Amino acid sequence: VPPTLVIAPTSVLGNWRKEIERFAPQLRTMVHQGSTRLKDKQAFTETCATHDVVLTSFALARLDEKLLQSLKWHRVVVDEAQNIKNPQAAQTRAILKLTAPHRLALTGTPVENRLRDLWSIFNFLSPGYLGKEAQFRKSFELPIQKDNDQAKSATLKKLVEPFILRRVKTDKRIIDDLPDKIEQKMYCTLSSEQASLYEAVVKDVTEQLKEAEGIQRKGLILSTLLKLKQICNHPAQFLQDGSAFTTERSHKLQRLGEMVEEVMDSGESALIFTQFTEIGGQLERYLEHSRHYNTYY
Known part of the structure; x- marks a missing residue:
């Protein structure tokens, strides 16, 4: 049986190899990557013949196009398949030319921007x-995306559903030890300094909006929302004056x-997300030096 070719982002090739070693140690795995990779057709063919799985990247699927196309694979697996969403891209065209009776596409986002994906x-x-691209666009993409045609949407769903194996985190048959996600909204009042700054910004923008029109008005509103977010985070972020990043100033x-x-x-450990990079650095210093927690940013 010919080997299976797995095409994945470079960053996860190592993880693919580790997972294969963990769950299917009997499979002989080869990583086709790096400057020392095999480039001679005969040597590549002979080496692949002694392996069950060959791992390579999207970049090499294009650069080593002829080499990879010289073999008849048992199956081709494309991980993060949204990387072939553009049918005109060189790497997509190269992958389409690969010969294999079985093909698998793995992705969490089969549609990123448009149905053409x-x-x-x-x-x-x-x-x-699904027909040729122009036919698909006329029959499904335009009616669904432009006209919100529910009948066309239902038809497309029926066409693709038999080919899709979807796994969700809530499926206990797949993941029985994953705890339920609990979402809590924590409401914090403003400190006196925050309230004063907030009120001043609102008062200032109210006066400016009286004379602003059109795009200027929209821009003013958006910039004000940003300022108010900064104030709610911490006065030091809004003032940009290098003042103390303390809890007394921000509830x-x-x-x-x-x-x-x-x-x-x-x-346990915690992940903290913030919209602002400057706050990330300040949070790291606060948690590291004031709270004495081992923190990485």
């Missing part, structure tokens, strides 16, 4: 199944510190 993936899986920062403390006391 889905067509391109199916064009790899089963060329012609939100105070509550965050309490939440992190609760997590640390339970022996």
Whole structure:
């Protein structure tokens, strides 16, 4: 039986190899990557013949196009298949030329921007199944995306559903040890300094809006929302004056510190997301030096 070719982003090739070694140690795995990779057709063919799985990247699927096309694979697996969403891209065209009786596409986002993404993936899986690109655009993409045609949407769903194996985190048959996600909204009042700054910004923009029109008005509103977010985070972020990043000035920062403390006391770790990069650095310093937590940003 010929080997299976797995095409994946360079960053996950190592993980693919580790997972194969963990769950299917009997499979002989080869990584076709790096400057020392085999480039001679005969040597490549002979080496592949002694392996069950060959791992390579999207970049090499294009650069080593002729080499990879010289073999008849048992199956071709494309991980993060949204990388072949553009049918005109060189790497997509190269992957389409690979010969294999079995093809698999793995992705969490089969449609990123437009329905053509889905067509391109199916064009790899089963060329012609959804028709030619122009035909698909006329029959499905335009009616669904422009006219919100529910009948066309239902028809397309029926066509693709038999080929899709979907796994969700809530499926206990697949993941029985994953705890339920609990979402909590924590409401924090403004400190007196935050309230004063907030009120001043609102008062200022109210006066400016009286004379602003059109795009200027929209821009003013958006910039004001950004300022208000900064104030709610911490006055130091809004003022940009290098002043103290303390909990006394921001009840939100105070509550965050309490939440992190609760997590640390339970022996667990925490991920903190912020919209602003400058706050990330300040949070790291606060948690590292004031709270003495091992923090990485």
